[in-house]
Amino acid sequence: MRRLTPALALGLAALLVGTPAAAGTNTGTRNSYGTKATYAPGQNPRSYQRPPAGFTPVFTENVSRHGSRAATDGEDADLVLALRKKAEAAGALTAKGRAFGPKVQALQNAMSTVGYGDLSGRGKREIHDTAVRMQQRLPGxxxxxxxxxxxxxVVSSGQGRAVDSANLYAAALAGTDPALKPLIGPTRTDVDLLYFHKAAGGAAYRDYIANDQRLASTLKSITGQPTTHRAARDVLKKLFKGAFVDRLADDDRVAAATAVYNLYAIAPAMSDESPGGKGWGMERFISKRDAAWFGYLSDAEDFYEKGPGFAGADITYKMADVVLDDFFKKVEAKRAGTGDLGAELRFTHAEEIIPLAALMGLPGSTKGATAEQPYTYADNPWRGASAAPLGSNIQWDVFRxxxxxxxxxxxxxxETAFRTGCRPIAKGSSFYDLDELERCFGRAGSAS
Known part of the structure; x- marks a missing residue:
């Protein structure tokens, strides 16, 4: 969800009126964590389809989001702790509010130690284990x-957590077979390919984010619903006495409750750094219902800013074509005998995975919202926790x-079907002829 402006943040800390409060951890539904959901593989490896008789693997490529990480800064914890301090001075802490402060401080300390925005212990394991499973799927x-x-x-966006993920993945592959180590090139950076929302190709997109009035008014109308204000009061009254909460302005209550939610959402990603590795217990401080609502608000923002967005418009995902084009080029080079790669490994961010999923028409990312039917969980399948959890990845395995x-x-x-209109080699098969994919994706003249 949108961050507080520095002015509002200072105002909240300065007034007896506003700065955020507590957080939750791991007993809400997975969707309530949005794109901060931690990674889990989507299928038992024993259930993968076998390639047709005579086909052997000759190439693999992926694009992966970095693994679980610390929050990108300490803003939420700072605001929460500042408000808690004022409530304590006013004698306005509840029992949960008294227990909450030490939890937030410990989580903040852990994130500072890991490094804001850097991979957590869990994130490093996610990346390592994903690499090992890739090798186990394709030993031949x-x-x-x-x-x-x-x-x-191996190529990354150049951002620290993506570079670290790339290096960890490569090291894990080499660990499965030392003979691979000299064949793995040093991680290189390609900003245009893997940080495209901030590169030259993302200029129109950045203008949309900054200036599109339909986007701004839609997100404002979603966030401004009465349910948001009800949920914000509910979150804060678990921590602070009612009179204290009532003195906060409406917008400040929402900002404070959002910070509580943000800490709840990031805590599972930091589970390895929790006392005894048993988790932070942040779910004690926000109800499942309220976590689900703030998770929906976070998903709505990602949906309109990075995902399918408005029906009939492709500004949020058109620029992801550079990645899809690179996928095709690498496979086509393998077929033509002009490439010397056995694998292409790419590491990036949610801002790239989400639009790529929409461009490719992956499950859950096929339906834009209209003015008559805005994005809600009731009528749209898109969920951040499914579209781009921490460590999410898209992989193509090529057989010849x-x-x-x-x-x-x-x-x-x-195993995932390509978009509607692409025909597998047989009904229900997970395998597609490369010529058919080129036809389906409009790559005229690419087929050999």
Whole structure:
């Protein structure tokens, strides 16, 4: 959700009126965490379809979001602790409010130690384990890569947590077979490819975020619903006495409750750093109902700013074509014999995974919102926790028999059909002929 402006943040801390309060942790539904949901593979590896007879793996490529991380800054915890201090001075803490402060301080200390925005212990494990599972899915491919001395290219957005994820992934692959280590190139940076929302190709998108009045008014109308104000009061009254909460302005109550929610949402990503590794217990301080509502508000913002967005408009995801184009180019080079890669590994952010999913028409990312039917959970399947959890990934595995190349897509390690209109080799199959995918995605003239 949108951050507080520095002026509002200072105002909240300065007044007896506003600064945020507590947070929750791990007993809400997965959707309530939005894109801060931690990673889990989407399918049991024993249930993957086998490639058709005679087809062997010859190439794999992915694009992955970095793993679980600390919050990108300490703003939410600072605001919450400042408001709690004022409530304590006023004798306005509830029993939960008294217990809450030490929890937030400990979480903040842990995030500061990890480094704001950096991978947590859990995030490092997520990336390592995903790499190991890739090798286990495709043992024949990696034996071939080692035997033929093919290269493994590793590329990131250049941002610290993406670079760290790339390096950890590469190291985990090398750990499965030391013969791969000399074949893995140093992690290189490609901002245009993997940080496109901030690169030259994202100029129109940035203008949309900054200046589009329909976007601004839509998000304001969603956030401004009476349910938001009810939920904000409910969150704060668990921590502070009613008279104290009532003295806060409406917008400040929402800002404070949002900070509580943000701490709730990030806490599972920091589970390894919690006392005894048992979690932070932040779910004690926000009800499931209120966490779900603020999770919906967070999802609504991501939906309109990064995902399917408004029906009939592609400003939020058109720029992701650079990544899809790179996927096709790498497979086509393998088919043409002009590439020397056995694997292409890319590491990026939610701002790239979410629009790519919408561009590709992946499950849950196919339906834009209209003025008559704005985004709600009731009528749209998009969920941040499914579209781009921490560590989320899209992978294409390529199989060859003679001159025929088949592609299987995994989305968060679950076999996933390509978009409507793309025909698999047989009904219900997860395998698609490369020529068919080129036709389906309009890559005229690319087929051999």
């Amino acid at each position: 491919l990696f034996q071939r890569i080692a035997g033929d001395k093919e290269k493994i290219d 028999k003679g001159d025929t190349y088949l592609v299987r897509m995994l989305y968060n390690e679950q």
